[in-house]
Amino acid sequence: MLFIMVLGLLVLCAVVAMIVAAFRRRSGSDDIPDSAVKLDPVDVNQPPPKPSNRFLMWLDDHMNPIAVKELRQAVRARFITGMLMLLLGVQVLVIMVFVMYDDDVTEQGGGRVFFTLSSVLSVISLLTLPAYAGARLTWERMGQSVDLMHITSLRPRTIVLGKFFSVGVVALMMFSTCLPFISFSYLLRGIDLPTIFLCMAWSFVLTLGMISVGVFLGAIRGGVFLKAVLGIGLMVSIIPVAMSASGFLIQEIIGIADFSWGVAGTAIALLAAATGLFLSLAAAAISPPVMNRALPVRAYITIAAAVTGAIMYAWARESGHCSFMVAWAFFMTLVLCLAMMVSVCERDSLPMRIRQGIPRMLLPRAAAFVFFSGSGGGMLWCLLMAGGVLMALLASMWSVIRPPYMYYSDDIAMAYVLSMGHVFAAAVLGGTFVRMVSAGRFRSSSWVAGLIILALQCVIPLVIYGVDIDDWGPLKVISPISLFEDSSFSKEYRLFVLGYAGFAFVVGAFQGIWQLLRFKPPAPPAKAPQDVEAVHA
């Protein structure tokens, strides 16, 4: 274990050194005098050769331009070359150490070697590839590259998918580089080839998921420091969960006779949904403000929620217990809470170009309201989705558990409603407060006010009465923490949260109705001025 930790530390140091070197090299490339650039001797009239293979030409034409660009750059990037060399070196070193110093390695030692090698690969790929993807996109966001891409035929989703695909190819290259070494563990016995390949496939899928996080971080607006802090925060919170899920899955895979497709399928479905979510968020973040950024995200979440919900429901029916549905509802709750915080930060009025996409007919326009940028539509969409998730959860429990065990589903449903109520109220009231105080100027920071309200609700009883929830008395009702401790959800607690959320609902409804009334397509363009030249005088 100590060996792995030391190795990990060394690898981390090497990676940080490479990143710093790459950034230094980039920042010092300005002000080259003309005389310092030697021109290549070329025949300016010599037309370039054209590829003769029509299939390759067709393939070349239909590849994502961003992926082509990124892969060309990756081929030259010293960071990638360094990473691969480092990875190869570490793999060779690990095998050498095992062969030289582990006396039992030839007797069922394959499992240990495999575990060490795959851990090294996973840690390196989970840390470096998302950082690489994020750093590249951040760098382009800091210049005007993304703006220049927006005035071409490229769509934001093409940009994001191209970035994701290209780093995915780099990941594939890293995994294929290590596969021969990892397969070597099979010769040492103690592990079979299907297990090796399944574990590697899972690690690869997990890496792709983390790359989507890196692409998302690169796409959002903000400085390098903010992104680094966010990235570290996300890594610290996601990687342990992902690694423990991996450990659990690997145990499932190694005991292949008892392999549960339900567990593996749930994990893969949620991972795929999360990857898609981060990519759709990245596409929204990279879109210019004149586009309807909410559409890809809300459409994706709605479709993904429906698809994953249907899969979970089928597994719940198949297995006879609702844990899959509960996992899905928990995941959706998390997503919708974040969506609420984001929705209250959105603008109240839409730019002209977005308004042009608003349907003219009343009913389609009302339906489209929830898929357009804007705080009112966003909050309404969150509420509709939360209601849908609750209904699906209850419906699955009714059909799977059936009475007399229904009290279980009641508790989960109530916990869901109360937690969403807390977040909704804090988000709406925080957003309204910020809009009123700053006259809409700090609207985009409304989520901070929402979080502060939630934090105050948690902290006030703690500060006044201490950590023991039983001592909190009447203040127990205001704290979301009580939700986890008081599983009976006392009548007072329910009344407070429902009243609190109800008040926020009325406040939010006023803003939503105001926005809905203004949600109209622009009037047809007025006739152009007849003599624009007149202004010249």
Place this chain on the structure above:
Amino acid sequence: MRIEVHNLTRCFGDLRAVDNLSFSFGSGDIFGFVGPNGAGKTTTMRIMATLDDPTEGDVTIDSISAVQQPEKARQLIGFVPDTLPIHSDMTAHEYLDFYARAYGLRGGRRIDVVFEIEQFCNLMGLRNKLMKALSKGMRQRLSVARALVNDPPVLVMDEPAAGLDPHARIELRELVRQLAARGKAVLISSHILSELSEMCTGAVIIEQGRLLRAGLMNELDGESSLLIIRAEQSQTALHKRLLETPGVLQAQVVDGTVQARVEETLDTGKLLSGLIAAGFTITEFRRRKTHLEDIFMSVTKGKVQ
């Protein structure tokens, strides 16, 4: 091809960055876009390039609206930012090839287009150089080449000469002239007014988001022109005499000459003979070509810059 900016307004909160701006220019024109920092030049150019949305108003390119049909408008406009974003691991050729792909050019046509642009922008010797190894002037030529990939009839250039050395400026100026000669409509913003004067056929002058004056250079000069007069005698006497002459709007002594702004209708022959008859020995008497600096100083009353 005619580019018309109609009553363009862009507000950021309470700030009106662009305020009811209207002007137009056409194929073969090189229009200088002039104004102090924060006047709204970049905002206007970003709206023209469909990167931003106006609060009110529109930009049309032969009746295609940049607001209502941004996808179509994008095909007609090439945008050159003030600095070329560096992709350190890419060659100049790969950079152009990427944008050709991004504009949807395929197969042999893409290869041909990139080759022609490299020839036109004098980039053949640089095509295999990494972008980080190019000088600023070369990068700016590459930036112009990128904007030409989809062969747009309109080019919007935001401070392309900023930070360039004199040699690179001359190269860029020639490139812009050649583009105009090929029928492109060029809108170019710059703080270097003398540079713009050399190549522009017209100008748009704005301040605090509002239009001060726009049109072709001869129109901008309005109803006056500038005479440079040098006499062997005291310039002060000549200055005094000119100020007393009907039709002379303004006169000042500059570098041993008297510069007089006179009404366009003034008969300069009569003015010259009048000065000679008054005893002045005139050694220089010429009408100066309109300089953008003069127009700018005149319309801004010299308050800015």
